[in-house]
Amino acid sequence: MKLSLPSFAKINWSLRVLGKRSDGYHELCTVFQTVSLCDRIDFEVSENLSLTCSDPRIPTTADNLILKAAERLRAAAGISLGARIHLEKRIPSPGGLGGGSSNAAVALIGLSRLWEVDAASILPQLAAEIGADVPFFLYGGTAIGTGRGDVIEPIDDIPSGQMLIVTPDIAIPTAEVFARFRAETLTDTDQNHNLSVCRAEAEKLRPAVSELVNDLEGIVFKAFPEVARVKMALEEHGAVNAVLCGSGASVVGVFDKKETRQTAEKALDSESTWRKFAVSAVSRSEYREGLGL
Template structure:
């Protein structure tokens, strides 16, 4: 059997860092939204566990998060069969879009079907949380309020399906660990009072979205002029707001219903690593046809097995 899935990207509509945890991670409050920028994940029968990726910047084999996902699912469910996973990357890496975590979630969902496992979505999310903080979110997808280190996922009011985002990744690369270290240094020396914290998002009645906010911009924008300059350019065409996704450097903005023609708009950002238009999705992954009769194509918010 060979299964093909789309693995969607995410945007952090709201992200607050509430403090440092005893386990070394940061306590977060974030609203995440999956969007229709997607990698392709293929799972098929094979010997052992093999993972290959067409992007030279993404490790294959044991260095890939999807490999860890497959090994853990195999161990937890006592599976004897093997698998081969092929990842075709379209989502920029080290960009704050969650591509790797989304790949791991799609791999878990695909392998659960490939191996004919009767495993609830919640159990897959528990396994996913042991692999990466954002993996449980991608197993549900849509609009979700996440807390803890990101692994505690709760429903949140979905944003309008008509919402359009401009998504731009500047050329600079920002590893997540570097951004959080930079943030910790600035937070400890800034004297920022705790009353400035925003533990919960406030809704914007006009857009139907939570108020766009990302605390990690405090660390990234002063240190990286290219991100700051790109944000300024985007604000000219996205007057409703531009924010960084996750630990960056990707920025996203809300596009008005009418404005610059799509092609001309993207041409303005040809100097950046990535630029695209995106719409929200209601799922974190999607099985692509052909499918057996009666199977759903969407994952996230329902049992994708």
């Protein structure tokens, strides 16, 4: 048996760091959105579990989240089946676009189908164990992420228009960014109030006109000035809005016209180390259809 599935990237329409929880983690409220930029993962039944990748820079050892997902699924299902997995990589890694997390979630979905495991009830828990962003990719579309970003609340799709993602050739260590963030310790009352306000803001968000806020931008832009330059360049070339994706280094620009986006993309050709991706939002229904859910 063989199957091939898309593994979509994500952006963050907003990312608020609400404070530090009693367990040491930061309490987040973020609005996730899947976009059309995607990897592709091929699965085939095999005696052993193996992974190959089109990009030689991506490790295919046990540290890869695809293999971690496979091992967790096998352990949870009590099986020892194998699979030959190939990752056709297009999402920049690293880049703040959730490529590895998306790959892990799609591996859980694809392998449960390949191995004929009824795993629907356990996939959210397995996804959360692998990484904070992984659970979102079981849903797709537009969703609010709270907790560490791993508690997912799907919301109505947000109209977003034309978008251009720009990724400079910079690797930003997420853990270091959060370590530099000075956040006050939250009480339970603070936490509940902040989350309530954040959810209300998320449901009113309109990317072309709302202020897009990522609380990590100040730290990232100070430590990596080229990322700040990406955002400025997008705005200078006609983006009506732009915001850092996750902890970076990708920045997404929102344009009111396709022609303006095309002009901006062409103007940025002079930046030889910046990768550019013209994308559109992927709704929840489109996401589910693409993955056969």
